[in-house]
Amino acid sequence: MSETWxxxxxxxxxxxxxxIFSFLYKDNPFFKIAEHLYLGAGMGWLFQVSVFSVWGPKIxxxxxxxxxxxxxxxxxxxxxxxxxxxxxxxISRYGFTFIMGYGSGLAIPATLSTDxxxxxxxxxxxxxxxxxxxxxxxxxxxLVAFGVICVLFYFFxxxxxxxxxxxxxxxxxxxxxxxxxxxxxNTVMARFSLLYGxxxxxxxxxxxxxxxxxxxxxxxxxxxxxxxSFFGKKGPAEGEAAH
Amino acid sequence: xxxxxxxxxxLIVFVVxxxxxxxxxxxxxxxxxxxxxxxxWENIVSAFAFLLGLISLFFSHYHKISRxxxxxxxxxxxxxxxxxIIIPAILNHGKSMTAAGPTSLGWAYSSIxxxxxxxxxxxxxxxxxxxxxxxxxxxxxQAFVLxxxxxxxxxxxxxxxxxxxxxxxxxxxxxxxxxxxWIMTVPAVAGKRGIMIGIAIGAIVTSFKxxxxxxxxxxxxx
Numbered sequence: 001m002s003e004t005w006x007x008x009x010x011x012x013x014x015x016x017x018x019x020i021f022s023f024l025y026k027d028n029p030f031f032k033i034a035e036h037l038y039l040g041a042g043m044g045w046l047f048q049v050s051v052f053s054v055w056g057p058k059i060x061x062x063x064x065x066x067x068x069x070x071x072x073x074x075x076x077x078x079x080x081x082x083x084x085x086x087x088x089x090x091i092s093r094y095g096f097t098f099i100m101g102y103g104s105g106l107a108i109p110a111t112l113s114t115d116x117x118x119x120x121x122x123x124x125x126x127x128x129x130x131x132x133x134x135x136x137x138x139x140x141x142x143l144v145a146f147g148v149i150c151v152l153f154y155f156f157x158x159x160x161x162x163x164x165x166x167x168x169x170x171x172x173x174x175x176x177x178x179x180x181x182x183x184x185x186n187t188v189m190a191r192f193s194l195l196y197g198x199x200x201x202x203x204x205x206x207x208x209x210x211x212x213x214x215x216x217x218x219x220x221x222x223x224x225x226x227x228x229s230f231f232g233k234k235g236p237a238e239g240e241a242a243h
Numbered sequence: 244x245x246x247x248x249x250x251x252x253x254l255i256v257f258v259v260x261x262x263x264x265x266x267x268x269x270x271x272x273x274x275x276x277x278x279x280x281x282x283x284w285e286n287i288v289s290a291f292a293f294l295l296g297l298i299s300l301f302f303s304h305y306h307k308i309s310r311x312x313x314x315x316x317x318x319x320x321x322x323x324x325x326x327x328i329i330i331p332a333i334l335n336h337g338k339s340m341t342a343a344g345p346t347s348l349g350w351a352y353s354s355i356x357x358x359x360x361x362x363x364x365x366x367x368x369x370x371x372x373x374x375x376x377x378x379x380x381x382x383x384x385q386a387f388v389l390x391x392x393x394x395x396x397x398x399x400x401x402x403x404x405x406x407x408x409x410x411x412x413x414x415x416x417x418x419x420x421x422x423x424x425w426i427m428t429v430p431a432v433a434g435k436r437g438i439m440i441g442i443a444i445g446a447i448v449t450s451f452k453x454x455x456x457x458x459x460x461x462x463x464x465x
Binding site for chain 1: 248249251252253255256257258259260261262263264267268278281283284285286287288289290291292293294295297298299300314317318319320321322323324325326327328329332333336337347348350351352353354355356357358359360361362363364365366367368369371372375384385386388389390391392393394395396397400425426427428429430431432433434435436437438439440441442443444446447449450451453454461462463
């Protein structure tokens with residue numbers, strides 16, 4: 001990549017970043033353009049992955065070497081495209097049922113071992129090692145076991161939640177709230193980490209080497225919004241969101 | 244006709260589902276080969292499923308342009324974005340990086356796609372903060388617990404929060420990272436495990452219903 005391309009990349013990256021951030025002010029054409037570009041670029045990326053990682057090496061190469069077995073999944077895949085022809089759309093069931101069958105068949109053992117058995121094991125196993133554990137670790141192990149039972153009870157609707165049952169179920173809510181709070185905190189920090197990354201990218205694009213891309217684009221956008229607020233038509237934002 | 248339209252698809256889901264399930268528990272080379280083959284086939288069919296979505300999207304935006312509906316000009320940018328990635332991908336045979344450095348595909352990916360996707364998710368940070376203001380209004384004891392867990396987690400992960408914690412609660416000799424670690428490994432784990440076990444039971448039951456043809460909404464209407 002030549003220096004010119006790197007500078008062009010910095011301008012493009014800064015422009016698209018600021019265009020999306022402009023939505024924080026209000027819905028506007030810059031955001032809509034960036035939004036639609038995002039949709040197209042995302043599809044483009046997935047399409048090239050499909051072409052160069054699936055259709056090329058998993059269909060074209062085997063067929064050109066005489067392995068005709070891949071024709072079967074290819075036909076099932078092509079059958080999905082009959083969804084566009086209402087009279088023939090039932091053919092797409094062949095492809096969908098294959099995906100559903102394989103997904104379901106694989107989901108049962110995978111879920112059973114990772115989300116079911118191992119979670120129960122993780123809860124029960126520490127209780128069998130209490131002799132070698134510190135008092136605080138024993139307390140933690142008992143608290144986890146107690147919490148899991150309470151939460152499961154909260155989701156158990158075969159018994160009416162009244163009296164003592166309601167108390168156990170209510171304790172389960174507290175454990176759920178701690179989990180939701182922790183998950184929320186982690187999500188917030190992950191989003192802020194992305195935000196710092198974008199600010200860092202804008203800072204890099206603002207250097208003299210990149211001909212002050214961030215400052216110029218930002219100034220241009222501010223001028224547009226000022227002029228638009230004075231001379232633009234009042235009314236709801238035109239157009240629709242990308243979907 | 245019913246046999247071709249309904250029975251054969253249900254037979255496919257049953258045979259593929261049962262064989263995939265059994266193969267997982269059979270420690271034999273044949274079953275391992277079968278799972279590998281099915282995984283490869285699933286990749287191929289899924290790639291066509293993506294194509295179905297792509298064509299549908301293109302149709303939708305093509306119709307917007309051809310009928311000049313409100314905001315049709317923006318639909319052009321869907322195609323621009325698509326070709327901005329596809330053309331460099333074809334020129335570089337899908338390689339985004341070579342020994343000499345990033346290719347034009349790598350350049351398009353970092354300048355267009357990364358910038359757009361990173362910012363799109365980063366913008367959500369602002370909305371999460373405004374949502375937090377509304378949801379953190381403590382109206383009950385449960386809401387207070389949620390607030391404390393989230394507050395400690397956010398506070399403990401920024402340097403300013405760590406300084407505040409040390410100056411206010413430093414005398415306890417318990418660091419904020421220790422408290423976060425305890426929250427994440429004890430009470431939060433209890434809550435998470437309860438949910439995961441519940442989801443697992445639901446997923447297993449639904450999978451069995453699909454394999455045995457009890458759940459067949461995905462087949463659509465006749």
